[in-house]
Amino acid sequence: MSGVLGRSVETITGALRALFAAEQLATADGFLQRRDPRVSLCAITALALGVVLTRTLGVALCFAALTAGLARLSAVPLRRLLARSAVVPLVSALVVLPQAILLPGDALVRLFGVTVTEAGVAYVLLFTVRVGVGVALLSLLVLTTPFSALVAALRELRVPVPLVWVVAVTYRYLFLFFDELQRLVLARNSRTTGETGLRDGWRDARRIAGTFVLRTLDRGERVGRGMRARGGSRPPSPYGRSRRVGVADYALLALAAVAVVVSGVIRWTP
Amino acid sequence: MDTVIDARGLTHAYPDGTTAISDVDLTIERGERVAVVGANGSGKSTLQLALGGLVAPTAGEVTYFGETTDAEAVRERLGVLLQDPNDYLFNTTVREDIEYGPAQLGLPRERAERRVASLADELGLTDLLDRPPFRLSGGEKQRAAVASVLAFDPDVLLLDEPFGAVDAHYRARIRDLVRDHDGTVVVFTPSLDAVPEIAERVLVVDRDGSIAADASARAVLTDGDLLADVGLRPPTTVRVFAGLLDDSDVPLTVPEARERLRDAL
Numbered sequence: 001m002s003g004v005l006g007r008s009v010e011t012i013t014g015a016l017r018a019l020f021a022a023e024q025l026a027t028a029d030g031f032l033q034r035r036d037p038r039v040s041l042c043a044i045t046a047l048a049l050g051v052v053l054t055r056t057l058g059v060a061l062c063f064a065a066l067t068a069g070l071a072r073l074s075a076v077p078l079r080r081l082l083a084r085s086a087v088v089p090l091v092s093a094l095v096v097l098p099q100a101i102l103l104p105g106d107a108l109v110r111l112f113g114v115t116v117t118e119a120g121v122a123y124v125l126l127f128t129v130r131v132g133v134g135v136a137l138l139s140l141l142v143l144t145t146p147f148s149a150l151v152a153a154l155r156e157l158r159v160p161v162p163l164v165w166v167v168a169v170t171y172r173y174l175f176l177f178f179d180e181l182q183r184l185v186l187a188r189n190s191r192t193t194g195e196t197g198l199r200d201g202w203r204d205a206r207r208i209a210g211t212f213v214l215r216t217l218d219r220g221e222r223v224g225r226g227m228r229a230r231g232g233s234r235p236p237s238p239y240g241r242s243r244r245v246g247v248a249d250y251a252l253l254a255l256a257a258v259a260v261v262v263s264g265v266i267r268w269t270p
Numbered sequence: 271m272d273t274v275i276d277a278r279g280l281t282h283a284y285p286d287g288t289t290a291i292s293d294v295d296l297t298i299e300r301g302e303r304v305a306v307v308g309a310n311g312s313g314k315s316t317l318q319l320a321l322g323g324l325v326a327p328t329a330g331e332v333t334y335f336g337e338t339t340d341a342e343a344v345r346e347r348l349g350v351l352l353q354d355p356n357d358y359l360f361n362t363t364v365r366e367d368i369e370y371g372p373a374q375l376g377l378p379r380e381r382a383e384r385r386v387a388s389l390a391d392e393l394g395l396t397d398l399l400d401r402p403p404f405r406l407s408g409g410e411k412q413r414a415a416v417a418s419v420l421a422f423d424p425d426v427l428l429l430d431e432p433f434g435a436v437d438a439h440y441r442a443r444i445r446d447l448v449r450d451h452d453g454t455v456v457v458f459t460p461s462l463d464a465v466p467e468i469a470e471r472v473l474v475v476d477r478d479g480s481i482a483a484d485a486s487a488r489a490v491l492t493d494g495d496l497l498a499d500v501g502l503r504p505p506t507t508v509r510v511f512a513g514l515l516d517d518s519d520v521p522l523t524v525p526e527a528r529e530r531l532r533d534a535l
Contacts, residue, residue: 146362147362172361227360229419230419231371233342237374238370
């Protein structure tokens with residue numbers, strides 16, 4: 001692909017396609033992969049809740065260590081997990097960064113006449129770690145459990161159907177739409193000779209954006225028909241992937257329960 | 271015979287005012303093998319969607335199995351294959367896509383798994399079952415889409431260009447699967463070469479979306495004037511033998527053509 005537009009689209013679609021490639025990890029032989037999807041879903045969600053509850057950096061770091069341990073046991077490379085989980089906490093850090101100077105407290109450092117407080121830095125650090133660990137836990141769940149198994153587990157756990165619908169349809173349409181965008185850019189590149197300048201690139205981008213909106217609407221309608229043609233007007237009902245819940249499943253659930261309780265006790269103990 | 275699909279005054283116009291199908295009356299009986307042919311843009315696909323209950327007609331109605339006009343009520347009995355496999359395949363793996371219909375329609379898992387394995391074997395998809403559909407070639411996607419519609423074994427198959435982008439080997443496999451389907455089959459196609467092998471009856475859609483002819487495969491496929499009027503050409507074998515033999519003797523398929531040549535030589 002050539003030009004800014006092409007490279008941008010390639011990057012985005014590449015990242016999304018990598019998500020699909022991640023499904024291969026879900027079939028690897030690892031600790032979380034061997035768990036019943038309902039157990040993985042409940043345990044990981046509980047751990048994410050536990051880390052969100054905490055107001056102590058030490059506890060949040062313990063959850064981070066637990067996440068890294070689970071990833072290791074599940075044959076998920078830490079670098080890959082970090083790469084998948086880094087964007088959201090970094091953006092969160094940017095959002096809460098002003099708190100480093102806005103929160104009152106002992107001065108840590110003075111920069112250009114602005115005082116950065118200890119309490120402010122601690123808040124930004126804690127917030128970022130909590131978000132990062134929460135996202136890493138959910139990424140770990142997606143990496144180690146096939147998507148259809150997750151949807152089936154949500155149904156088996158009696159999660160409200162509209163919520164399952166939203167999860168299932170968002171996941172499916174997201175990839176289709178980026179495929180559509182990539183096809184548009186490929187069509188443009190197949191008839192573009194030489195290097196396009198920034199100005200031409202953005203002019204094409206405007207055109208493609210308009211066509212993309214129309215095509216996604218059309219594609220959405222047609223995929224909707226494809227789903228309806230196969231009984232898709234009923235709630236998403238993939239075949240359950242549940243297994244016999246064994247000792248290791250109970251152990252994971254217990255670990256998650258203990259982690260949440262400890263996190264809660266530390267949070268609310270004066 | 272039982273009527274499985276009965277359309278009366280079926281008309282569909284798109285929001286921009288384009289009339290895709292116009293006042294279509296047709297009846298499909300149980301067990302029939304029907305081909306709906308027409309030039310590009312004649313409205314075949316819209317007719318298929320309207321018959322399959324996937325677009326609401328602007329006028330007229332379709333009655334299914336003599337019971338209901340609500341396609342959703344009989345969805346598990348209708349197998350509608352859309353023209354573009356990209357619209358049809360949207361799950362994370364080929365296996366999930368083939369399982370999607372049976373799962374949505376509540377078929378027992380064991381039965382669905384047996385069906386998936388059998389169709390995957392027939393259509394050369396066994397090694398592709400755990401791959402994402404978007405990584406497949408055009409022909410592989412088409413085969414996966416055909417497997418997806420056959421997986422829940424519907425009473426009526428409404429197939430829009432089921433052979434698109436498929437190589438000759440798998441085209442024959444799909445043709446055999448469709449021919450062996452124990453139910454009613456309606457194939458929508460602009461290509462007439464495959465028609466005689468799968469259909470005894472042919473409906474011709476005119477450029478204005480109306481039905482120009484509804485007759486036996488032989489009557490339609492040997493009528494060069496009719497086909498020319500709607501922007502089509504007779505199958506290759508018919509064009510080769512036209513003028514050399516009577517219409518009633520003109521071979522419609524390659525095996526028939528071979529037979530005629532053997533007789534002549």
